[in-house]
Amino acid sequence: MALQANIDMVYASQPCWLQDLRLALNKLSPQLQLPRNLRSMQVGEIDELRKQVSKVADEYLNSEIQRLSQTYLLCNRLEPLEDGKFTRKTRMLRHYLVLVENADYRRAITALFFGRHVFAIARLGWMKDNPIQRERRLCRFCKVVIETPEHAALQCQADLYTVNLRNNLREAVRAGNKWEIPINLTNQSSLYWFKKILFNWDLIGLCAKYMYEISVHWAKTKMFIAPEEITGNQ
Numbered sequence: 001m002a003l004q005a006n007i008d009m010v011y012a013s014q015p016c017w018l019q020d021l022r023l024a025l026n027k028l029s030p031q032l033q034l035p036r037n038l039r040s041m042q043v044g045e046i047d048e049l050r051k052q053v054s055k056v057a058d059e060y061l062n063s064e065i066q067r068l069s070q071t072y073l074l075c076n077r078l079e080p081l082e083d084g085k086f087t088r089k090t091r092m093l094r095h096y097l098v099l100v101e102n103a104d105y106r107r108a109i110t111a112l113f114f115g116r117h118v119f120a121i122a123r124l125g126w127m128k129d130n131p132i133q134r135e136r137r138l139c140r141f142c143k144v145v146i147e148t149p150e151h152a153a154l155q156c157q158a159d160l161y162t163v164n165l166r167n168n169l170r171e172a173v174r175a176g177n178k179w180e181i182p183i184n185l186t187n188q189s190s191l192y193w194f195k196k197i198l199f200n201w202d203l204i205g206l207c208a209k210y211m212y213e214i215s216v217h218w219a220k221t222k223m224f225i226a227p228e229e230i231t232g233n234q
């Protein structure tokens with residue numbers, strides 16, 4: 001009855017939710033159209049439209065993930081499955097949302113994926129009118145490398161508290177997964193290992209707790225901004 005009433009309103013050019021839906025679809029993509037004849041539309045046509053909306057939404061999300069610098073950890077993400085295999089899916093209930101029970105730890109992981117964490121690479125880029133150049137967003141402890149989450153988590157040796165926590169993490173990873181995370185990592189290899197433990201079903205709980213603890217700790221120290229003449233460190 002409600003649908004029939006809305007269809008009548010569309011034909012009478014009156015505002016209603018079906019008109020809103022038509023506008024929303026058009027905004028999402030000009031290819032997306034309600035069935036031409038609303039009065040005789042079939043379930044199959046609605047199902048097909050629903051599939052097209054899903055496809056367009058996934059394409060849009062993927063292009064945004066590739067385009068935005070804040071979402072670099074999500075680029076080409078393979079989602080771990082319970083059986084140890086991986087899948088590539090744009091939208092699904094992610095492993096960390098299920099496996100990390102502590103809300104603070106879960107938020108720490110979510111913040112990493114969307115560039116809303118405490119580390120300088122994101123934090124010093126938030127000033128829209130005058131963001132600090134990427135090359136100047138150096139680590140607040142070693143003042144040598146751009147301060148990324150992977151640098152803080154696995155690479156920086158300049159803060160004893162972090163190094164001690166990291167050693168506990170390395171020990172747990174060695175005991176559980178038999179992986180030996182190297183002590184000395186390049187920028188690239190720290191990113192490799194960081195993603196490896198972030199996207200592991202068994203390690204995500206450990207990793208989330210670790211990221212929460214070091215995020216709280218790093219936030220207590222003032223960020224470092226390199227002088228303008230120092231560039232090209234990474």
Ligand SMILES: [Zn+2]
Binds near residue numbers: 139140156
């Ligand atoms: Zn550092």
